[in-house]
Amino acid sequence: MMISDRDTEAGAAGKQEKRRRRSAATRGVKSRKSGATSATRTPVTGRLSAASSVSGRYGTTVKKSVTLRETVVEEIEARTGTRGFSQFLDAAAERYLALLKAQEIIDDHTMRHGPFTEEELADAEAAWRGE
Numbered sequence: 266m267m268i269s270d271r272d273t274e275a276g277a278a279g280k281q282e283k284r285r286r287r288s289a290a291t292r293g294v295k296s297r298k299s300g301a302t303s304a305t306r307t308p309v310t311g312r313l314s315a316a317s318s319v320s321g322r323y324g325t326t327v328k329k330s331v332t333l334r335e336t337v338v339e340e341i342e343a344r345t346g347t348r349g350f351s352q353f354l355d356a357a358a359e360r361y362l363a364l365l366k367a368q369e370i371i372d373d374h375t376m377r378h379g380p381f382t383e384e385e386l387a388d389a390e391a392a393w394r395g396e
Contacts, residue, residue: 326351 331354338350345353375381381389 326355 341350341353
């Protein structure tokens with residue numbers, strides 16, 4: 266059985282693609298073909314953490330494993346069903362992050378200018394109500 270040049274080139278190209286995908290996964294880069302799996306280094310430990318990511322309607326998503334209390338899961342599923350669970354958690358995390366950012370702005374302001382006056386608080390409350 267003879268091996269043609271074409272067979273040799275195809276085999277080499279396949280091995281090269283396999284090496285590229287393996288190398289990309291260890292650097293935290295998505296594979297061009299699948300786009301499904303990547304590995305990233307965690308900021309705290311520096312260890313590799315595998316996560317799958319998918320580009321979708323709202324941007325790239327990453328699959329993570331979380332632990333929640335059973336009562337919380339039951340209440341979320343009662344409101345969203347099992348199909349809306351991730352979207353619910355994503356929206357809740359987004360809102361919580363917005364609150365944290367707002368608190369950072371307030372803390373920065375009070376650090377620079379001192380506490381808010383009663384008048385400033387009243388103006389803020391009126392603006393919040395749309396007055």
